[in-house]
Amino acid sequence: MRIELKREGGVAFIPGLNRPRLFNLADLPPAQAEAITRSVQAASFFERPARVGTASKGAADQTRYTLTIEEGGRRHSVQLLEPVEDASLRALLDLLKQVERTAARAPPNTVNR
Amino acid sequence: MFHPRGHHRHSLHCILPPYLLRSVAQNGTGPQRAAALHTAAVDSTFRSLRFASTQTAQRAPSRIISGMMAESQCHRSIYDLQGQETFPGTLARSEGQGATGDVAVDEAYDGLGATYDLLWEVYGRNSIDDSGMRLNAHVHYGTNYDNAFWDGQRMVFGDGGGDLFNRFTIAIDIIGHELAHGMTEDEGPLVYFRQAGALNESMSDVFGSLVKQKFLNQTADKADWLIGAGLLADGVQGKALRSMKAPGTAYxxxxxxxxxQPGHMRDFVRTWEDNGGVHINSGIPNRAFFLLATQLGGYAWEKAGHIWYEALRDTRLRPDCGFARFARVTLMAAARLYGEGGAEDTAVRDAWNQVGIPVTREKVSVAFIPPQQGVPASKPSRRPNA
Structure with missing residues (x-):
């Protein structure tokens, strides 16, 4: 399974943080990969619509996440606008952010940045 | 306190602006009452401008009631989300309560207060909707969350991960920035896309910076004109998120x-990202405001701030307003407030010229700025019937 996490928006446009993050589950520690797989299933990711959450009138500076997951020949993208109210999608997003952070501190090649 | 200049412009909907009513009620003398009445009587340009809009006229009745209230009340509520992302969280501090010792809670409380004070004391505006809207902030959003946002009703602040960003309440101008989004929505609105969106962002930076400058009692030449100073974590090579003085140099x-960020039209960035570059091209009007404020000298929230505030409230500021139209509206605001051909009028023109936007007042009435291509099909949000 390959996952791409792309951020857009926020109180500033920061070019370095705007690049998509790629997670290849095969490169992650088995426990993390397993947790992500379970979370993708729990969130019924492949059945989700392309957009989750709509901006309220006058809202500004919210982050928009685009999650793209490839698995077994299928590929699906979901755009999430924060705050992400759906608990299972939020859990998946949190997990990926956590992996991103641990990877940032670990030696390269666990996550392609 | 009675406004020293006497010709201070204020909300049309007030028969007397709230701060005048308050001060007259408390300290009014005969001459002050007369001056206040005179101010109200001569200030007709703004009335006709605003009543020209049916939307505004519809809103007027409820506003008159709020404007007649002699006391302004700041109503702050700070909620602690305790790392969760579900609202509202726990009420941690409400209006009048003392410091909690939680630095994010207390910074949010103080930042909301400083923003409220700027709007009330300088612009006679009662909260972000000018009708005493309660100010709600939610802190400790998520874990290691690197952002602050305005969701249309409330401000939300993350603690930052510490590796790149510190807590987002650390910068008082960011608090002002988020609240100003609420004010722009109420007065504009300005569609959050392309040039109008960049103006929306710039308006938030301008008033966010003014909140900070007034809080620190800084004149324009002493201010750092940075947005989000203190927000970048130790080790990050930069000083803030943006620089109004020198866009493109913050980090x-x-x-x-x-x-x-560009600081001149020749460097305008065309992009589909960031809602069409709203946080990128805002550097151009940001720098125009900086140039105006430093040219005029003194406190930026006085003349420069009043010009921008009146431009924001001008009914000719359409939701899809581009930079050129906005520049003309500011020029007309300067002439209305301080007279045609005066130093302010010239300074506004010079400021826009220096960022590559030549502007003349004469062109305003005849200019047709076509709507931007690619604006989303959704209609601009409706003016709240508050």
Missing amino acids: DDPVLGKDP
Whole structure:
């Protein structure tokens, strides 16, 4: 399974943080990969619509996440606008952010940045 | 306190602006009452401008009631989300309560207060909707969350991960920035896309910076004109998120990249990202405001701030307003407030010229700025019937 996490928006446009993050589950520690797989299933990711959450009138500076997951020949993208109210999608997003952070501190090649 | 200049412009909907009513009620003398009445009587340009809009006229009745209230009340509520992302969280501090010792809670409380005070004391505006809207902030959003946002009703602040960003309440101008989004929505609105969106962002930076400058009692030449100073964590190569004085110079870091803001139209960035570059091209009107404020000298929230505030409230500021139209509206606001051909009028023109937007007042009435291509099909949000 390959996952791409792309951020857009926020109180500033920061070019370095705007690049998509790629997670290849095969490169992650088995426990993390397993947790992500379970979370993708729990969130019924492949059945989700392309957009989750709509901006309220006058809202500004919210982050928009685009999650793209490839698995077994299928590929699906979901755009999430924060705050992400759906608990299972939020859990998946949190997990990926956590992996991103641990990877940032670990030696390269666990996550392609 | 009675406004020293006597010709201070204020909300049309007030027969007397709230701060005048308050001060007259408390300290009014005969001459002050007369001056206040005179101010109200001569200030007709703004009335006709605003009543020209049916939307505004519809809103007027409820506003008159709020404007007649002699006391302004700041109503702050700070909620602690305790790392969760579900609202509202726990009420941690409400209006009048003392410091909690939680630095994010207390910074949010003080930042909301400083923003309220700027709007009330300088612009006679009662909260972000000018009708005493309660100010709600939610802190400790998520874990290691690197952002602050306005969701249309409330401000939300993350603690930052500590590796790139500190807590987002650390910068009082960011608090002002988020609240100003609420004010722009109420007065504009300005569609959050392309040039109008960049103006929306710039308006938030302008008033966010003014909140900070007034809080620190800084004149324009003493202010740092940075947005989000203190927000970047130790080790990050940069000083803030943006610089109004020198857009594009706020940071240059291996992880964050380089500040992408232009300060001149020749460097305008065309992009589909960031809602069409709303946080990027805002550098251009930001710098125009900086140039105006430093040219005029003194406190930026006085003349320069009043010109921008009146431009924001001008009914000719359409939701899809581009930079050129906005520049003309500011020029007309300067002439209305301080007279045609005066130093302010000239300074506004010079400021826009220096960022590559030549502007003349005469062109305003005849200019047709076509709507931007590619604006989303959704209609601009409706003016609240508050």
